[in-house]
Amino acid sequence: MTANTPSKLSRRSFLRIAGAAGASAAALSVLPAPRTVARAAAGGTVKWAEFYSLLTDASGKLNQEWIAKVVQQFEDENPGWKVEREAIKWDQIDQKSIIDLSAGVDHDLMFSSPQLMAKHAKTADYIDLTPYLKTLDKSELDDLNWSPGYKSATIGTQQIGLATGLHTRTNVYNRDMFKTAGLDPDKPFTTLDEVVETGKKLTKADQDVWGLGLYLGPSRATIELYYAPIVWAYGGDFYDAAAKKATLTGDASLKAVKWLYDCVKTWKITPPYAYDPTATYDDLIFTAFTKGKIAQGMGYGSYWIGGVQQAGMYEGCFPATKDCKPGKAGVMVQPGAARAQFTNAWCLSIHKLSKVPDMAFKLLMTIMKPENLKTYPDAGLPGRLSAWAAPEYSSQFYQTWLDAAKSGRSMPPTPYYAELSDAVAAAIQEVLSKDADIAATMKKTEDEWNAQYAGQ
Numbered sequence: 001m002t003a004n005t006p007s008k009l010s011r012r013s014f015l016r017i018a019g020a021a022g023a024s025a026a027a028l029s030v031l032p033a034p035r036t037v038a039r040a041a042a043g044g045t046v047k048w049a050e051f052y053s054l055l056t057d058a059s060g061k062l063n064q065e066w067i068a069k070v071v072q073q074f075e076d077e078n079p080g081w082k083v084e085r086e087a088i089k090w091d092q093i094d095q096k097s098i099i100d101l102s103a104g105v106d107h108d109l110m111f112s113s114p115q116l117m118a119k120h121a122k123t124a125d126y127i128d129l130t131p132y133l134k135t136l137d138k139s140e141l142d143d144l145n146w147s148p149g150y151k152s153a154t155i156g157t158q159q160i161g162l163a164t165g166l167h168t169r170t171n172v173y174n175r176d177m178f179k180t181a182g183l184d185p186d187k188p189f190t191t192l193d194e195v196v197e198t199g200k201k202l203t204k205a206d207q208d209v210w211g212l213g214l215y216l217g218p219s220r221a222t223i224e225l226y227y228a229p230i231v232w233a234y235g236g237d238f239y240d241a242a243a244k245k246a247t248l249t250g251d252a253s254l255k256a257v258k259w260l261y262d263c264v265k266t267w268k269i270t271p272p273y274a275y276d277p278t279a280t281y282d283d284l285i286f287t288a289f290t291k292g293k294i295a296q297g298m299g300y301g302s303y304w305i306g307g308v309q310q311a312g313m314y315e316g317c318f319p320a321t322k323d324c325k326p327g328k329a330g331v332m333v334q335p336g337a338a339r340a341q342f343t344n345a346w347c348l349s350i351h352k353l354s355k356v357p358d359m360a361f362k363l364l365m366t367i368m369k370p371e372n373l374k375t376y377p378d379a380g381l382p383g384r385l386s387a388w389a390a391p392e393y394s395s396q397f398y399q400t401w402l403d404a405a406k407s408g409r410s411m412p413p414t415p416y417y418a419e420l421s422d423a424v425a426a427a428i429q430e431v432l433s434k435d436a437d438i439a440a441t442m443k444k445t446e447d448e449w450n451a452q453y454a455g456q
Contacts, residue, residue, distance in 0.1 A: 043080020046359045049097075049110040049351075051090035052378075062377040069375075074366045081359060094120070097351060101125040106353035108360040112161050114152035114344045115220075119415040121155035122456075126349040128158040132361045144368065146385045149345030152410035161347030162368060165379025168405045169225055169341040170331040171195070172289055172300035172308070177202050178330075188332035188400075192233055192259065195296065195335055199269030202295035211269035213294035215281040216260060216428055220421040224342040224411060225281070225299030227424055230256035232409065233336020239412035239420070245454035246420060248427070248446035249439065257438050261431055275432040289329070299341070300331065302381050302401060317397055324395035331397065333404045343408025345383060381405060416453040423449050 048071075052063035071083040086107065088096050094116050100107065101123060112120065120126050133141055144150060149163030175185035181201045189195055199211025215221050231238050236252020239245070247253065263270040273279055285297040286304050290311040306318040313329035334341045348367060350360045366372065370387060373379055381401055382388055388402050411417055427445040430436045 043078075043082075044356055044359065045082050045084050046074075046356055046363050047084045047086050047106075047108040048363065049086040049088050049093060049107050051088055051093055051111065053085055053087035054089055059377060066372075066376055070367055070372055073372070074363050077366070078359070078362065083363065097125045097349075098123045101352055104353070106355055107351035108354045108356055109363050110349050110351055112153075112347045112349040114149055114161070114163070114347055115411050115417055117153050117155055117160060117347075118413040118417065120160055120349070121158060122415040125352050126160040127352055127354070127357060128160060129162065129350065129361070130157070130159050133159060143384045143386050147345070147383060147405060148343035148408040148410050149347065149383060152344060153347050153349070155413060161349040162364065163345040163347050163383050164367065164373060164376060165345045165383040166343065166381040166405055167302055167345055168343040168381065168401065168408045169229075169299050169301050169334075170400065170404045171296060171298050171334060172285075173296045173330050173332065174289070174292065174294075174328060175326065175330045176328055177295040185330050189335040191335055192230070195298075196263070196267060196269065199263070199296060200267060203269045205268065208271070208293060210271050210288075210294050211296060212263055213285050213288050213297035214260065214263060214270045214274050215279065215284045215299065216264070216275040216425075216432060217279050217281070218277055218422075218425050218429055219281065220418070220425070221281040221299070222425040222428060223421040226260060227256055227428065228409070228411070229298070229334050229338075229341050230259055230336070232338035232340045233334065235337045238424070239414065241413055243454070244414065244456060246423075246446050246449045248424070248442040248449075254438055254442060257428060257431060257442060260428065261438065264432060265435075275429055277429075298334075314397075317395075320392040320395075320398055322391040322394050324392075324397045326397050331400050331404075333400060333407060338409075339404075339407040340409045341404060341407075342411065343405055344410060345380060346378065414453065415456065416449075419453060420449060 050067060052060055052067060055063070067085070071085070074083055075081060093111055094113050097107065097110055097112070098120070112126065144162060147163055147166055149166055153159060153161030153163065178185040178198070181198065183198060195212060201211065203209065203211035214226055216226060228238065231252045234252035234255045236250050238248055238250065238253050240247050264272060264274055274284060285300060286307060288294045289297045289300070290308060290313065305314070308314055308329050309318045313327050315325045315327050317324040317326070333339045348364050350357050350364070354360050370384055373383055374387065382393070387393070393402070412420065414420060423445050427441050430441055431438055
């Protein structure tokens, strides 16, 4: 189970609750320098806040076994030290960190979410890892700091988390359908126009077969996997990090909303139920693609590679092998100028109130060992750049994923990201469901969000 799948949304309610915690934590906003653990050699306990202990499915059990091996390794390498696992639900772990800071409840190492790093920086519930990272060899640091997952945890001059892996997205397409339309399935698109023209050729609305799958429902997947990548494709952005304000009325933003609208309403290459409030991202992209209902699917996550292979559309791609063959399913980097899709990963952070931060960092770096990350079931794609040189990632299929990851971007570094994602999804829903004027709707949304959150 991956917490990086955008269809799970309960973090939003936490962010609103955490606002109160943030106010009471304001006085703690200056992060302390790492402190030396007294009598470290004598031993003690490091608490690791994780969520896998609460999972009962097959994936959860695999991750539990992995954690047990990492814990044993750490304890063997650090005599006298034990790891205490703190089980917290995956969608509450960030909330727990912030609220417990105000309550004076300490933790040590914690899983953390990259989309929420600006909120964590504002409430200062994690320490700055920079002093620790400066002790690493440059080659070691370069192996870790290349990915958008790492950069999403870089807030100003602070590094408040390390990415354990990589979850990115591409455009998936049905190679057989492309061949039927006279298209070369081995020639990826570079422009949005090519996506649209192919969508027109392959849409068979009377058979419920569509040229392009999009998800435009009331969830954060809409901003992360559809609106944002198209804004970037048009060469713009929707948030000014320097001014700390939304820029939803920029030229690229308005073009992006118009493009999404046209896919559904004008060109009719995307199913009209793409913006149905009851529709889900999983159904409209993964399920629709594996059932042959869409010829192309935008925002196709790396967490679905195994499922698509299980559907018989790949061979030797999951787990990765050098003989990976795409079969019926091909992937391409997001077409457009930026070639960028949303990229994230589970991070690891050290709590502000940790009594043993040095040992927490030791545990963190034990987890980050190449052999441990390689066997971490929920890591997704490799988070270490060196891992991509292994033979199993040499296929064109995985090199495309690496290309996508290198171009990947994270969400805006605002503590009020959840509110921004809600606002953008609601605006797009209004445009699609009511044919509302795009410029006026985005202006209203921009003004309302900035009135509450700009400059913070």
